[in-house]
Amino acid sequence: MAISRREFLKTGTVAAAGLAAAPEMVFGKAKKTAKKVAPSDKLNIIGVGIGGRGASDLKNLESQNIIGLADIDFKYAQHVFDRYPDAKRYNDYRKLYDDMLKDADAVMVATADHTHALIAAEAITAGKHVYCEKPLTHTVYESRLLTKLAAKYKVATQMGNQGASGKGTAIVKEWIQNGEIGEVTKVESYTNRPIWPQGLCTPTEVHEIPATLNWDSFIGPAKMRPYNSIYHPWNFRGWWDFGTGALGDMACHILHAPFTALNLGYPIKVQGSSTALLNDCAPNAQIVKMVFPARENLPKVAMPEVEVWWYDGGLMPPRPEGMPEGKDLMQSGGGTIFHGTKDTLICGCYGVGPYLLSGREPAHPIADAQTIDRGDHQMDWVRACKEDPAVRVPSKSDFSVAGPLNEMVVMGVLAVRLQALNRELLWDGENMRFTNIGPDETIKIMTEDGFSVTDGHPTFNKKYTEPMNAQAFAAELIKHTYRDGYVLPDMPE
Numbered sequence: 064m065a066i067s068r069r070e071f072l073k074t075g076t077v078a079a080a081g082l083a084a085a086p087e088m089v090f091g092k093a094k095k096t097a098k099k100v101a102p103s104d105k106l107n108i109i110g111v112g113i114g115g116r117g118a119s120d121l122k123n124l125e126s127q128n129i130i131g132l133a134d135i136d137f138k139y140a141q142h143v144f145d146r147y148p149d150a151k152r153y154n155d156y157r158k159l160y161d162d163m164l165k166d167a168d169a170v171m172v173a174t175a176d177h178t179h180a181l182i183a184a185e186a187i188t189a190g191k192h193v194y195c196e197k198p199l200t201h202t203v204y205e206s207r208l209l210t211k212l213a214a215k216y217k218v219a220t221q222m223g224n225q226g227a228s229g230k231g232t233a234i235v236k237e238w239i240q241n242g243e244i245g246e247v248t249k250v251e252s253y254t255n256r257p258i259w260p261q262g263l264c265t266p267t268e269v270h271e272i273p274a275t276l277n278w279d280s281f282i283g284p285a286k287m288r289p290y291n292s293i294y295h296p297w298n299f300r301g302w303w304d305f306g307t308g309a310l311g312d313m314a315c316h317i318l319h320a321p322f323t324a325l326n327l328g329y330p331i332k333v334q335g336s337s338t339a340l341l342n343d344c345a346p347n348a349q350i351v352k353m354v355f356p357a358r359e360n361l362p363k364v365a366m367p368e369v370e371v372w373w374y375d376g377g378l379m380p381p382r383p384e385g386m387p388e389g390k391d392l393m394q395s396g397g398g399t400i401f402h403g404t405k406d407t408l409i410c411g412c413y414g415v416g417p418y419l420l421s422g423r424e425p426a427h428p429i430a431d432a433q434t435i436d437r438g439d440h441q442m443d444w445v446r447a448c449k450e451d452p453a454v455r456v457p458s459k460s461d462f463s464v465a466g467p468l469n470e471m472v473v474m475g476v477l478a479v480r481l482q483a484l485n486r487e488l489l490w491d492g493e494n495m496r497f498t499n500i501g502p503d504e505t506i507k508i509m510t511e512d513g514f515s516v517t518d519g520h521p522t523f524n525k526k527y528t529e530p531m532n533a534q535a536f537a538a539e540l541i542k543h544t545y546r547d548g549y550v551l552p553d554m555p556e
């Protein structure tokens with residue numbers, strides 16, 4: 064029976080179907096033994112959102128065929144169109160999908176955060192492999208959906224938190240799961256982000272939409288608002304409708320190590336606080352505390368209940384006892400402190416540079432055996448795409464891991480945005496709902512911080528939303544109502 068190249072890439076070889084499922088191995092050596100297609104079989108890849116980070120992702124993927132590109136800003140994306148002159152260009156991913164999704168094996172998504180889920184979900188439902196930038200999604204519901212869709216359609220997936228493929232992350236996991244620091248009951252993570260403007264009032268000025276920009280498509284599923292150049296490119300991060308603030312920007316990089324090393328699942332309690340919180344724009348600095356219940360003990364270490372603290376905007380946890388004076392806790396813009404009963408482990412953003420505060424240097428043979436390092440994250444996904452689903456070794460940030468991790472990240476956003484409820488919020492992860500917000504409770508959030516000084520006299524003119532039903536507000540943050548024309552596939556059972 065003849066088998067087309069497309070079917071070959073989608074389902075793996077006929078021979079592979081006869082192979083016994085490979086053991087669940089996650090290290091480089093195992094990957095090399097997994098069934099692969101010949102190197103001449105390249106993936107046909109579509110890129111959506113290509114002007115910024117997407118350009119770097121595509122560069123790492125350009126050994127494959129880049130067949131189609133979509134970007135809402137033809138001026139900003141021009142340098143990428145120039146690099147791939149044979150790829151067809153679109154200013155709306157829906158038109159690209161209508162024309163070309165059937166010809167693609169895989170999709171790379173690097174748009175603003177609020178559109179990741181829609182673009183990825185449609186591709187997965189069509190049986191396409193997906194590489195999606197971090198944060199995987201804008202909401203908890205969207206993360207749950209992508210996790211379940213990826214499992215249902217058996218596609219290869221990878222979130223763009225490249226530190227997940229790095230050696231530092233592997234060492235952290237190995238040391239913790241080997242019991243080198245004992246039981247961990249507290250973790251503190253931090254970043255110097257945001258390094259872009261946040262804490263801003265919504266602009267009132269309306270700018271003319273450049274002819275090269277498809278503003279309607281940028282807005283996508285969000286509520287339409289007038290164009291202002293403050294939102295795009297890059298700065299979408301700070302605007303809640305489009306981005307997820309410093310958490311969305313960095314927590315997928317920084318919390319990946321604790322999430323995987325400690326086998327964290329859904330938190331059970333969360334609380335957040337921040338500098339002045341506006342309803343439209345993320346604050347300048349935030350602190351979030353999440354509590355995770357005890358997990359199944361590992362052979363060499365128990366996994367008791369653990370508190371995970373998040374600090375951003377340059378706020379830092381107290382320096383751990385014994386930390387040498389003058390030593391910076393930040394590495395590569397962030398870091399994590401794991402407090403264990405026997406020792407303290409510290410690593411940087413992306414899991415880089417792990418060390419024990421005692422100065423001990425335990426061996427890490429498993430991490431040493433791992434061949435992947437930063438930069439290969441995208442090609443590791445290509446490797447997974449080409450393997451038969453029955454024997455595929457998942458890439459390091461496969462959505463089965465990235466989905467639940469991202470839920471934790473956007474849970475931080477929920478904790479900050481609901482801080483006016485003045486309580487520790489109790490979270491029912493299975494059912495994606497808070498259990499201690501009453502049906503008649505209301506919440507008000509600042510819409511404008513109009514501080515001014517007239518003749519030496521300050522005026523503190525803060526404006527607030529009308530009281531909103533708190534349960535409904537929380538539900539909308541957990542699962543957004545999309546603008547007409549944008550619909551997610553149903554949640555698989």
Ligand SMILES: NC(=O)c1ccc[n+]([C@@H]2O[C@H](COP(=O)([O-])OP(=O)(O)OC[C@H]3O[C@@H](n4cnc5c(N)ncnc54)[C@H](O)[C@@H]3O)[C@@H](O)[C@H]2O)c1
Pocket residue numbers: 111112113114115116117133134135136139140154155156173174175176178196197198223224225280281283295296297298311312
């Ligand atoms: N892994 C990393 O280290 C890393 C680094 C930077 C950014 N990112 C992530 O990449 C994503 C993009 O960030 P960025 O810094 O590149 O932003 P950016 O604004 O510089 O680039 C986003 C690109 O997507 C386009 N775009 C936006 N909405 C679109 C839509 N609906 N359809 C098609 N194109 C659209 C924009 O025009 C632009 O070209 C974010 O989710 C961000 O968190 C990851």
